[in-house]
Amino acid sequence: MSEENRIPAIEIENLTKDFRVGMRGVKLRAADSVSFRVEQGEVFGLLGPNGSGKSTTLKIILGLLRPTSGSCRIFGKNSADVAVRSRIGFLPEAPYFYGYLSGRELVKYYARMSGVPAEKIDECTEDALALTGMTDAAARRVKTYSKGMLQRIGVAQAMVHDPDLVILDEPTAGIDPIGSAEIGDAIRAMKSRGKTVVLCSHLLGQIEELCDRVAIMNRGKLVVAGTLDEVLTQRGKQLAVIGAGTQLTPELVEKLRERDGLNIESVSHPRISLERYFLENLKRK
Amino acid sequence: MFFLKKIFWIARNTFTEAARQKFFSFLLLLGAGLTAVSLSLTHFDFGDSELKFIADFGFGGIFLFGSVLAVVTTVQLFFTEIENRTALTMLAKPVRRGEFLFGKFLGVWCLLGVFVALMCGVLAAVLALRAGTLAEVAGARGLPPPFVDFGGLAVFGVLQWARLGIVAAMTVAVSSFAQTYLYAVVVSFVALIIAQLQYVFADFASGEKVSFGVKALAGTATKLIPNLQLFNTGEALVFDPAGLSAAAIGCALGYGVIWIAALVFVGMWFFRFREI
Ligand SMILES: Nc1ncnc2c1ncn2[C@@H]1O[C@H](COP(=O)(O)OP(=O)(O)OP(=O)(O)O)[C@@H](O)[C@H]1O
Ligand SMILES: [Mg+2]
Numbered sequence: 001m002s003e004e005n006r007i008p009a010i011e012i013e014n015l016t017k018d019f020r021v022g023m024r025g026v027k028l029r030a031a032d033s034v035s036f037r038v039e040q041g042e043v044f045g046l047l048g049p050n051g052s053g054k055s056t057t058l059k060i061i062l063g064l065l066r067p068t069s070g071s072c073r074i075f076g077k078n079s080a081d082v083a084v085r086s087r088i089g090f091l092p093e094a095p096y097f098y099g100y101l102s103g104r105e106l107v108k109y110y111a112r113m114s115g116v117p118a119e120k121i122d123e124c125t126e127d128a129l130a131l132t133g134m135t136d137a138a139a140r141r142v143k144t145y146s147k148g149m150l151q152r153i154g155v156a157q158a159m160v161h162d163p164d165l166v167i168l169d170e171p172t173a174g175i176d177p178i179g180s181a182e183i184g185d186a187i188r189a190m191k192s193r194g195k196t197v198v199l200c201s202h203l204l205g206q207i208e209e210l211c212d213r214v215a216i217m218n219r220g221k222l223v224v225a226g227t228l229d230e231v232l233t234q235r236g237k238q239l240a241v242i243g244a245g246t247q248l249t250p251e252l253v254e255k256l257r258e259r260d261g262l263n264i265e266s267v268s269h270p271r272i273s274l275e276r277y278f279l280e281n282l283k284r285k
Numbered sequence: 286m287f288f289l290k291k292i293f294w295i296a297r298n299t300f301t302e303a304a305r306q307k308f309f310s311f312l313l314l315l316g317a318g319l320t321a322v323s324l325s326l327t328h329f330d331f332g333d334s335e336l337k338f339i340a341d342f343g344f345g346g347i348f349l350f351g352s353v354l355a356v357v358t359t360v361q362l363f364f365t366e367i368e369n370r371t372a373l374t375m376l377a378k379p380v381r382r383g384e385f386l387f388g389k390f391l392g393v394w395c396l397l398g399v400f401v402a403l404m405c406g407v408l409a410a411v412l413a414l415r416a417g418t419l420a421e422v423a424g425a426r427g428l429p430p431p432f433v434d435f436g437g438l439a440v441f442g443v444l445q446w447a448r449l450g451i452v453a454a455m456t457v458a459v460s461s462f463a464q465t466y467l468y469a470v471v472v473s474f475v476a477l478i479i480a481q482l483q484y485v486f487a488d489f490a491s492g493e494k495v496s497f498g499v500k501a502l503a504g505t506a507t508k509l510i511p512n513l514q515l516f517n518t519g520e521a522l523v524f525d526p527a528g529l530s531a532a533a534i535g536c537a538l539g540y541g542v543i544w545i546a547a548l549v550f551v552g553m554w555f556f557r558f559r560e561i
Contacts, residue, residue, distance in 0.1 A: 019560075059373075062377045064373060064376055064377060064561065065560055065561075066560075082379050082380070082381050083379060084379075085377060085378060085379040085380075086378075086379040088377070090374070090377035091374075092370060092373045092374055092377070094370075095370075095373075095374060096369045096370055096371050097371060097374070098298065098302055098371060100301070100302045100305040100306060101298070101301070101302065109294065109298055110374070110378065112290075112291075112294050113291060113294060113295075113375065113378040113379070113380055114378050114379065115287060115379060154374070157374065
């Protein structure tokens with residue numbers, strides 16, 4: 001690993017953010033001494049219930065909000081530093097864009113603002129549109145887009161300048177299962193090229209599939225952070241899978257329990273998730 | 286020079302978006318229509334004063350509709366972006382807040398330039414048409430043709446552009462701290478009216494029968510409010526054969542540029558600390 005790669009992509013320490021709400025200076029603590037780091041090249045999931053401070057944390061990482069206290073560094077640089085943002089792509093939650101531009105004009109505009117060299121702008125724009133499946137609708141004005149299309153064009157604008165770090169705040173909100181899977185593929189492709197991805201999502205199945213590490217927040221506090229194995233594996237319990245030949249009847253379960261002293265809490269059939277079902281049956285040919 | 290490019294593209298994008306909104310064409314049609322209609326209101330031969338009557342419609346249209354355009358588009362394109370969080374996506378790019386705000390202002394100002402140019406074009410056409418007819422009538426009677434200075438009209442247009450620039454910059458400053466759309470629009474219009482009445486404060490400041498306190502207060506207000514009446518130069522520039530001195534025109538332009546710069550800086554200051 002080179003020296004450059006050892007610098008964490010994101011490093012936040014004791015980050016606290018208070019919002020002033022109401023007239024009498026009442027404060028709401030949206031993030032409460034949050035600390036975690038995201039290494040380069042990993043896919044990192046930031047999870048938690050609504051209002052737990054995920055978006056607030058991401059906005060501070062991007063320098064869009066000033067932290068009340070604590071520090072945040074991106075690739076070793078202060079997040080208030082504007083220049084470092086040319087290495088970041090960001091999709092805010094519920095994005096809203098210039099309605100009077102066409103999708104293609106919009107992505108091109110963001111490519112320019114991200115510092116893509118003039119001769120590569122067209123190419124990068126078309127790649128980003130193709131990646132998010134928006135090529136067909138790219139000539140239409142953004143005002144006419146559906147919610148999911150807005151979200152897709154948002155992902156396109158976040159990836160158009162091929163950033164080293166992509167921060168996606170609920171990229172799959174309002175997107176159909178096939179589109180979600182495509183975004184998942186895009187994230188995997190980024191990872192395979194050594195990029196870092198921070199993902200905030202309520203699609204836990206997808207998080208499980210994609211993320212190397214996760215951090216879970218609740219009421220502004222970090223509850224747990226670690227690899228999926230560390231967080232999810234319940235070392236105390238086992239799950240046995242019994243092959244097709246053996247019928248596990250209630251009598252047999254009872255026998256095993258009493259005679260052999262096995263502690264069987266319950267027996268269930270494995271089932272596929274609804275998401276899986278959608279993917280397997282409705283996938284584009 | 287990346288930052289100049291960024292400002293250019295933000296301005297250009299703002300301009301494109303504003304030009305594509307129906308509001309701009311609507312105001313332009315309304316203003317141009319009004320100027321053209323003034324032609325049909327002049328059936329009688331008033332000579333010079335008839336041309337002034339037409340021009341007053343044009344001047345009024347440029348100021349009235351121009352001001353509405355300046356306030357509403359600025360709020361639409363700057364404040365609404367903060368409110369809708371479009372600005373969020375933009376500021377997550379390597380774009381400084383000051384660059385963003387200045388680009389927005391430039392875009393609106395260019396739009397106002399197009400508006401003023403088109404309005405002056407319509408006014409010039411209408412004036413030329415009527416002046417031609419009047420010149421024929423006057424010639425038949427052995428009188429000199431009425432005086433219209435079209436070069437002066439062009440200078441007038443540039444001065445109006447500066448004036449509307451001040452209005453847009455005021456709106457940028459207000460939008461940078463406003464919390465609601467209505468607040469941004471109303472406060473900007475109030476500021477516009479106050480700036481339009483700046484001479485009242487100036488009168489108080491130099492008045493003789495007012496108390497010292499009022500005088501000091503009015504004096505301070507005079508310095509803190511741009512004087513928009515300064516740009517009411519239409520009659521002198523277009524109908525007065527003497528015209529205006531280059532120094533006077535230069536002064537007015539400089540005054541406009543300084544006020545625009547000051548107001549844009551105020552906006553940048555507030556916007557820097559704003560949570561979006
Ligand atoms: N600009 C703001 N002013 C005041 N309070 C805010 C502001 N932004 C967020 N908050 C509050 O901070 C808390 C955390 O909000 P945040 O948007 O970070 O939640 P989240 O984890 O992203 O939730 P979700 O899953 O719904 O997106 C919430 O209680 C919210 O009301
Ligand atoms: Mg959120």
